Amino acid sequence: VFHFCDLQPGAWKVRIEPSAYYPVRTSEDIVPGQRTNVTYYVERGSYNPFDVVVEAKREKKEVSRTIIESAVIEKLPGAMGDPLAVIQNFAGVARAQAGSGQIMIRGSGPYDTAYFVDGTMIPNIYHFFGIRSVIPTGMIEALQFYPGNFSPYYSWVTGGIVDIDLKKPKPKRTGGYVDLNLLDGGFYLEIPFSDKATVALAARRSWVDYIIKAALPSDLPVSGLQLPRYYDYQLLATYRPAPAHELRLFLFGSDDRFSVILNNGGAGGSVAIGNQFQLATTFYRALATYKYVPSERFENTLRVSQGRDSQTTEFLNFAIDYTTDITHVRDTARYQWSKRLALTLGLDIIYARVNGLFNVPYPPQEGQSASDVNFTQVLHEEISGANYYVPGFFAELELRPLPNLLILPGVRFDYWSETSQFTTAPRLTARYDLTKEITLKGGVGLFYQQPSIDEIDKVFGNPNLKDERAIHYSAGVEWKPFKHILFDVTGFYKDLQSMVSTTQASLNGDSSAARYDNNGKGRAYGLEFVAKHDLTKRFTGWIAYTLMRSERMDSGTDYWRLFEYDQTHILTIIGTYQLPRNWQIGGRFRYVTGDPATPATTSVFDSSTNTYNPIYSSKYSTRVAAFHQLDIRLDKTWIYNKWIFTAYVDLQNVYNRSNPEQLEYNFNYQKSQYTTGFPIYPIIGLRGEL
Numbered sequence: 001v002f003h004f005c006d007l008q009p010g011a012w013k014v015r016i017e018p019s020a021y022y023p024v025r026t027s028e029d030i031v032p033g034q035r036t037n038v039t040y041y042v043e044r045g046s047y048n049p050f051d052v053v054v055e056a057k058r059e060k061k062e063v064s065r066t067i068i069e070s071a072v073i074e075k076l077p078g079a080m081g082d083p084l085a086v087i088q089n090f091a092g093v094a095r096a097q098a099g100s101g102q103i104m105i106r107g108s109g110p111y112d113t114a115y116f117v118d119g120t121m122i123p124n125i126y127h128f129f130g131i132r133s134v135i136p137t138g139m140i141e142a143l144q145f146y147p148g149n150f151s152p153y154y155s156w157v158t159g160g161i162v163d164i165d166l167k168k169p170k171p172k173r174t175g176g177y178v179d180l181n182l183l184d185g186g187f188y189l190e191i192p193f194s195d196k197a198t199v200a201l202a203a204r205r206s207w208v209d210y211i212i213k214a215a216l217p218s219d220l221p222v223s224g225l226q227l228p229r230y231y232d233y234q235l236l237a238t239y240r241p242a243p244a245h246e247l248r249l250f251l252f253g254s255d256d257r258f259s260v261i262l263n264n265g266g267a268g269g270s271v272a273i274g275n276q277f278q279l280a281t282t283f284y285r286a287l288a289t290y291k292y293v294p295s296e297r298f299e300n301t302l303r304v305s306q307g308r309d310s311q312t313t314e315f316l317n318f319a320i321d322y323t324t325d326i327t328h329v330r331d332t333a334r335y336q337w338s339k340r341l342a343l344t345l346g347l348d349i350i351y352a353r354v355n356g357l358f359n360v361p362y363p364p365q366e367g368q369s370a371s372d373v374n375f376t377q378v379l380h381e382e383i384s385g386a387n388y389y390v391p392g393f394f395a396e397l398e399l400r401p402l403p404n405l406l407i408l409p410g411v412r413f414d415y416w417s418e419t420s421q422f423t424t425a426p427r428l429t430a431r432y433d434l435t436k437e438i439t440l441k442g443g444v445g446l447f448y449q450q451p452s453i454d455e456i457d458k459v460f461g462n463p464n465l466k467d468e469r470a471i472h473y474s475a476g477v478e479w480k481p482f483k484h485i486l487f488d489v490t491g492f493y494k495d496l497q498s499m500v501s502t503t504q505a506s507l508n509g510d511s512s513a514a515r516y517d518n519n520g521k522g523r524a525y526g527l528e529f530v531a532k533h534d535l536t537k538r539f540t541g542w543i544a545y546t547l548m549r550s551e552r553m554d555s556g557t558d559y560w561r562l563f564e565y566d567q568t569h570i571l572t573i574i575g576t577y578q579l580p581r582n583w584q585i586g587g588r589f590r591y592v593t594g595d596p597a598t599p600a601t602t603s604v605f606d607s608s609t610n611t612y613n614p615i616y617s618s619k620y621s622t623r624v625a626a627f628h629q630l631d632i633r634l635d636k637t638w639i640y641n642k643w644i645f646t647a648y649v650d651l652q653n654v655y656n657r658s659n660p661e662q663l664e665y666n667f668n669y670q671k672s673q674y675t676t677g678f679p680i681y682p683i684i685g686l687r688g689e690l
Contacts, residue, residue, distance in 0.1 A: 091528035091544040092147040095592040098677030101130020105160030107524025107550030112159030120305040127230035134254040138188030141165040149443035152394035152412035158470035181685030205231040228258040246291040253284030278314040322356025342398040351389045365502040381459040404433035442475040471495040488530040496522030504556030519555035541575025562620040568593040582637040592627040596620035603669035624660040646687040656680040
């Protein structure tokens with residue numbers, strides 16, 4: 001806002017040339033005795049999402065941590081604008097099968113990764129088939145990814161951590177966006193109520209079910225049909241009554257459903273009878289946060305969340321239907337005596353109450369094929385009001401004996417009610433700045449994870465199981481020869497102990513033997529290389545390559561075999577470039593070694609069931625063919641006086657590669673073929689932003 005007084009009547013030339021904006025050149029006529037009010041709209045020189053304001057440098061404290069801001073996430077190729085799909089492009093992350101939505105980190109399974117939102121755990125981060133995350137970009141400030149050697153702040157898994165930092169909205173006016181594409185539609189809106197209080201709202205729903213249903217014939221043999229659909233919702237309210245106090249409330253939830261009811265229920269084979277197929281996954285959370293920062297030396301953050309997780313799966317006469325009510329309390333205090341010494345202490349308590357019904361066969365363990373499942377032996381279990389809790393305490397020192405040396409010794413104490421076990425998990429990481437451009441780093445730590453609910457159940461598993469544990473070792477070097485260029489090489493080794501494994505006696509048909517024990521072992525080791533070009537005006541991108549091997553030794557055996565999710569080579573090349581006139585183009589290429597597979601050598605005919613039973617070769621003795629794929633994204637933005645309009649196309653699998661996924665056989669196991677992933681498909685979308 002500016003004012004000019006006592007201008008002489010006549011035509012005046014106006015030139016506006018702020019830095020990083022297009023210049024404005026115009027003229028105004030000044031009339032005697034009249035006041036002239038003019039509003040000028042000055043267009044930015046670039047609407048590149050990588051133009052960000054850095055308020056403070058976030059110090060690195062871990063051996064490996066990747067932080068990516070929402071502005072970068074939004075237009076990365078292959079991610080379809082989804083914030084969490086970006087994780088698939090990080091070093092150490094194995095490629096999941098198409099539509100699975102799984103995340104496997106450094107040779108661990110998908111069940112060994114924990115997901116958090118502002119420090120509170122959530123059950124999953126993806127909707128159906130991994131095509132969309134449960135938190136939209138508008139609600140995300142940044143995404144933190146820890147592939148291993150994470151601090152004592154986190155627990156409960158032996159793999160990796162994904163933590164979503166919620167946005168800190170500070171709007172000066174009401175604004176937001178509407179995003180419509182072929183998958184779903186959603187909106188984000190933030191409203192300032194005062195300098196101290198803001199509210200942000202968001203919601204999203206898929207509409208693929210409407211599209212498919214319109215194309216289906218009316219004479220389908222079904223009486224009820226709910227095609228796959230999902231929705232999610234979020235509300236974020238912040239209030240800062242004084243500079244030292246900040247209150248936040250985040251309410252969010254997710255719901256996925258799919259069901260089919262056949263007109264005439266019949267037999268699904270010789271043992272499964274029924275007419276209903278249903279899959280439903282729902283969760284919600286209420287997270288309250290109070291942050292107190294009275295001085296530069298001390299800060300305390302209290303987080304309390306309450307929520308519910310529900311899952312219903314019905315397949316003919318098989319059913320899984322359970323609900324878990326979860327309370328999570330976390331309080332973290334940090335005191336800094338000086339630049340060389342600081343201490344972080346925290347309490348971390350999770351409590352769960354489970355109710356459920358299970359009517360299914362023994363689920364296959366990792367390393368077993370679907371043919372190992374005995375569908376004639378259906379087990380029934382009902383759980384009513386079962387209580388589980390894990391209270392924890394953690395501490396971590398920040399030591400700087402030298403200005404260029406950071407040492408972080410820490411420890412985590414937990415009590416696991418399901419296994420009646422106390423655990424102590426010491427951890428240590430260190431970083432040493434050899435020069436201004438070169439940093440050496442290393443870490444070692446102990447991590448625990450309790451067995452899954454079916455493994456420790458008295459009907460489905462072994463209630464005497466103890467926690468699995470893993471020792472993480474990692475070391476590496478970072479080299480930053482230029483301001484925006486980073487090279488990072490990290491080697492890692494994971495020693496997996498007391499792993500839950502199917503016992504050989506139970507596999508041999510001994511019904512009196514325990515199905516599971518803790519005599520399994522595992523190891524994963526490899527090398528990660530990252531070359532990254534950080535945020536600049538025009539370009540960002542990185543190359544991530546992982547060389548890895550992951551192996552397991554089953555209970556009762558003395559040899560190592562490949563892990564189900566082992567992938568030797570994982571290569572990702574990704575980049576985006578800002579073109580003139582608000583065009584942006586990006587591309588992603590991936591190459592990944594094929595997953596291990598267990599081939600069938602022959603089969604035996606069973607006259608009692610009129611089926612062929614396969615005879616398999618050594619477990620995971622072959623692999624499916626390698627995966628490779630190219631994705632391209634193109635964005636065009638139009639700038640108007642008070643709003644912005646963007647159109648985008650995210651083209652997946654540009655050269656239509658039929659990527660193999662799983663090895664399948666015909667009825668007598670004499671012929672085999674691969675199931676394949678998604679063909680070429682575009683995601684076209686429109687976005688309006690205030």
